[in-house]
Amino acid sequence: MLKESLISEFQKIVGKENVLTSPEALKAYSYDGTTSWIKEPDVVIFPKSTSEVSQIMKLANAEKIPVTPRGGGTNVSGGSVPWHGGIVLAMTKFNQIVKIDKENLTATVEPGVVLQDLTLRLMKDGLFFPPDPQSFLGATMGGIISENAGGPACVKYGVTKQYILGIEVVLPTGEVVHLGGRTLKNVVGYDLLHIFISAEGTLGVITQAELKLNPIPPAKKTLCVVYDDVAIAGESVYHVLENGVIPDKIELIDNWVINRIEEMMPIGLPKDADACLLFEVDGIPEAVEKEAEKIAEITKKFGAKEVRVAKDADDANKYWMARRAGFAAVFGKAKTVFAEDVTVPRGNIPKLINRCKELAKKYNLEIVVLGHAGDGNLHPAILTDISNKDHYDRAVKAMDEIIEGAVEFGGVLSGEHGVGLEKQKFMKKVTEPAVINMMKNIKAIIDPNNIMNPGKIWE
Amino acid sequence: MKDLKELKKIEQFADQCMKCGFCSFFCPVYQEEKMEQSVARGKNYLVKQILAGNQEFTPEMADIIGKCLLCKRCAANCPAKTQIDRVVVAARAQMVKEKGLGAIKNFAFRKVMADRKAFGRYAKLMQAFQWMMPKTEGKIRHLPDFVKNLGRRNFPELAKTFLRDQVKPLYKPQDGQQPKMRVGFFTGCATDFVYPDFGLKFIDFLTRHGVEVVVPDTQNCCGAAIYFSGDFETGRMLADLNVKAFKDLNVDYIVTTCATCSSTLKDYQKYLPDNEEQKQRYEEFEKKIKDSMEFIIDILKIKPEDFKLKKEFEGKTVTWHDPCHLVRYQNIKDQPRAILKALKGIKYVEMPNADLCCGMGGSFSVYHYDLTKKIAGKKMDGIKATGADIVVTACPGCMINLIDNVLLNKMPQKVHHLLELVE
Numbered sequence A: 001m002l003k004e005s006l007i008s009e010f011q012k013i014v015g016k017e018n019v020l021t022s023p024e025a026l027k028a029y030s031y032d033g034t035t036s037w038i039k040e041p042d043v044v045i046f047p048k049s050t051s052e053v054s055q056i057m058k059l060a061n062a063e064k065i066p067v068t069p070r071g072g073g074t075n076v077s078g079g080s081v082p083w084h085g086g087i088v089l090a091m092t093k094f095n096q097i098v099k100i101d102k103e104n105l106t107a108t109v110e111p112g113v114v115l116q117d118l119t120l121r122l123m124k125d126g127l128f129f130p131p132d133p134q135s136f137l138g139a140t141m142g143g144i145i146s147e148n149a150g151g152p153a154c155v156k157y158g159v160t161k162q163y164i165l166g167i168e169v170v171l172p173t174g175e176v177v178h179l180g181g182r183t184l185k186n187v188v189g190y191d192l193l194h195i196f197i198s199a200e201g202t203l204g205v206i207t208q209a210e211l212k213l214n215p216i217p218p219a220k221k222t223l224c225v226v227y228d229d230v231a232i233a234g235e236s237v238y239h240v241l242e243n244g245v246i247p248d249k250i251e252l253i254d255n256w257v258i259n260r261i262e263e264m265m266p267i268g269l270p271k272d273a274d275a276c277l278l279f280e281v282d283g284i285p286e287a288v289e290k291e292a293e294k295i296a297e298i299t300k301k302f303g304a305k306e307v308r309v310a311k312d313a314d315d316a317n318k319y320w321m322a323r324r325a326g327f328a329a330v331f332g333k334a335k336t337v338f339a340e341d342v343t344v345p346r347g348n349i350p351k352l353i354n355r356c357k358e359l360a361k362k363y364n365l366e367i368v369v370l371g372h373a374g375d376g377n378l379h380p381a382i383l384t385d386i387s388n389k390d391h392y393d394r395a396v397k398a399m400d401e402i403i404e405g406a407v408e409f410g411g412v413l414s415g416e417h418g419v420g421l422e423k424q425k426f427m428k429k430v431t432e433p434a435v436i437n438m439m440k441n442i443k444a445i446i447d448p449n450n451i452m453n454p455g456k457i458w459e
Numbered sequence B: 001m002k003d004l005k006e007l008k009k010i011e012q013f014a015d016q017c018m019k020c021g022f023c024s025f026f027c028p029v030y031q032e033e034k035m036e037q038s039v040a041r042g043k044n045y046l047v048k049q050i051l052a053g054n055q056e057f058t059p060e061m062a063d064i065i066g067k068c069l070l071c072k073r074c075a076a077n078c079p080a081k082t083q084i085d086r087v088v089v090a091a092r093a094q095m096v097k098e099k100g101l102g103a104i105k106n107f108a109f110r111k112v113m114a115d116r117k118a119f120g121r122y123a124k125l126m127q128a129f130q131w132m133m134p135k136t137e138g139k140i141r142h143l144p145d146f147v148k149n150l151g152r153r154n155f156p157e158l159a160k161t162f163l164r165d166q167v168k169p170l171y172k173p174q175d176g177q178q179p180k181m182r183v184g185f186f187t188g189c190a191t192d193f194v195y196p197d198f199g200l201k202f203i204d205f206l207t208r209h210g211v212e213v214v215v216p217d218t219q220n221c222c223g224a225a226i227y228f229s230g231d232f233e234t235g236r237m238l239a240d241l242n243v244k245a246f247k248d249l250n251v252d253y254i255v256t257t258c259a260t261c262s263s264t265l266k267d268y269q270k271y272l273p274d275n276e277e278q279k280q281r282y283e284e285f286e287k288k289i290k291d292s293m294e295f296i297i298d299i300l301k302i303k304p305e306d307f308k309l310k311k312e313f314e315g316k317t318v319t320w321h322d323p324c325h326l327v328r329y330q331n332i333k334d335q336p337r338a339i340l341k342a343l344k345g346i347k348y349v350e351m352p353n354a355d356l357c358c359g360m361g362g363s364f365s366v367y368h369y370d371l372t373k374k375i376a377g378k379k380m381d382g383i384k385a386t387g388a389d390i391v392v393t394a395c396p397g398c399m400i401n402l403i404d405n406v407l408l409n410k411m412p413q414k415v416h417h418l419l420e421l422v423e
Helices: A004-014 A023-028 A050-063 A115-123 A141-146 A230-242 A255-264 A285-301 A313-332 A346-362 A389-408 A424-430 A433-446 B005-016 B028-033 B040-051 B059-066 B084-099 B103-113 B116-132 B145-150 B189-193 B196-208 B224-228 B232-247 B259-271 B276-288 B292-299 B334-342 B369-386 B396-408
Strands: A043-045 A067-070 A087-090 A097-101 A106-109 A164-170 A176-180 A205-212 A219-227 A249-254 A275-283 A306-309 A336-339 A366-372 A377-384 B135-137 B140-142 B154-156 B181-185 B211-214 B253-256 B289-291 B317-320 B390-393 B414-417
Touching (some): A004 A043, A004 A050, A023 A043, A023 B040, A050 A205, A106 A115, A115 A141, A219 A230, A230 A249, A230 A275, A249 A313, A255 A366, A389 A424, B040 B084, B103 B224, B103 B232, B140 B396, B181 B196, B189 B196, B224 B259, B253 B259, B317 B334, B317 B369
Parallel strands (some): A043 A087, B181 B253
Antiparallel strands (some): A106 A205, A164 A205, A249 A366, A366 A377, B135 B140, B140 B154
């Protein structure tokens, strides 16, 4: 519980209606997109400007009250759960698109802007923000930057950090700093911008960002390539890339997912296939045609059973809707799901898939594989039930070994979800102590009272 | 342990939510308030807390559960297919069970709306005094200034003669045609009291097309406002009365010109059953219900190009507003568009976000008028973008709210039921 006087101070800063303390509101801000990380804050505050954030931080720092910034709460790491109570800084009302600069292909946005709202607005000017976390319907720009989010388009366009030119940050002391800038090139001193990107809200509060944009490519084409063996599908990914075609998406769905999708929304996916790869190529129309032909040729040469080319935009959309429904299919079929986020160098995708298959056998579990094959970021999902102890224990063991496998194959334990609370125990295992120490020291310089999103990343 | 019977029935639906938060993008209330309690995920989580015994029906909880339009945009777009509308409605029902209805709703639902004769008498009384309400234009009036705190709401006046007082119990097909089918006509309150003309018009339309129409005077209010507010007791009573009213009439279908009524009659089986027998009875009833839009296209199989435009609408540009109770509750969206696109003499323009709720939400607009106006504001932006002269829809509820907001925003558009446009 916070002091009454402090609550009224906050009310003076942001207005009464923007400070919530009712038990109902606190419950509603106790969770994120994960199942089991739940903790109520003491107060929820909705700032609408940098100055308000700064005033709140000064008070919080003086009183050593934990502050957890939260956008859409769509994250799946526990990252926006106020683990030590205190303040949830809800950024959803701080949500203006300040400027779209067509000349320089940049946009200036406030942290509460939802990615899909930005996408719809940019579309009017023929522009887009390439990183595409699949939570785009609810994810806010502040959260996307803090988690350095990515999505399917990573294979061609990369992730968030490649599209952030500069940010404005309120430090835990209340001081406002500007990192990076508005230019594409910038080598003035240490690259502090990129320490704040992916800091998961543990260093400061992002209050504005300068985004790099791309023009929307005029043409797109989708192919669905069918395989008898999921590992051969994995190999296809690098065969396509090494032959000079860079699709903007390469997504993998396995037999289990194909069949669940066909149950939910029959669109004619091959139910007997071991896996399908969905390719999308984009660019100028002539190039797109040629690239699609090339993908068909290469995948057939390296063992694809069948290549289906989407006839038109509606047909293509069907495949992508199916891909998006993949996770819902997984979550709908089990009480508890471990949705892993391991990422390996692309060439090792077949090894990781085979490891998942072995572990499914070894522990007698259902392990589903879907994900962004194009960038090596797979989401092996283990279906289990937390109330069935024996089953759950086996699932935990399998998950540990999948992560060990990913690291053994040169990969990382999280490609896009972040560490938050969910992956802390693995963080320690796979990161050198000196590196963790360096991170902790940086945190201590910027946030000496440890008030910014405490309890995250490290145990 | 408390008896949470109504909530237990929907626990499986509440459990489906995987907390992805995608509903936030689709929720008209969240889009205005930007707070987690406004959105389906938050409401669902809090209802689960009630089920777990960690949350009571406090006044704030009542407010949170009440602040939902039941527009079903979240449910329609939910990757986990959570039926959040059922969760919200059940929570309201549970709350009414525990806390009662409150004096105003108790009177309105149980003493007025639940009794056809009494409802008629009260409507007559209001009609006799409506001259006290200043005229906005034509047949639209608004609240006088001395009740300013309720907002300057515009509303269509009550009809001089209600439908019930001019409708016949039986209509034979016209021109001596052999009846190709026999349907029951469900009037619905808004058509009865405000828009009797298009009720009569639809009956005329049906009989011209060889349909025999019966209009039982034992029918009642569909009960939407009542059971969506959680008064399942009165809701069930009305459901039973309506099922009974049409039971022995030997009709092939039961049709209505009100989107809310048709979806409400269809959905008795979903929200209300308290036992297996009731469920079966409501399911049987559902099979016969058809909204006017689907009836004329899917059942009568009238070709869209065979409709004739009324002269007064010639040369107009029109756009279509999807009532929630058609597009999401009944998946009816292509039929009205097919008619409007085929009608010779008008130009059809699709409005951006045509399926966005108008903000009415039945009694939602009574309790949250400011929110209603904000949500309707987005609808108005869509309408403005079309440059249309006429907004066409098929729900008297939407019409009342659209008229209010078109006038509040000083826009030139007229609002019409699709049936008003055709001969």
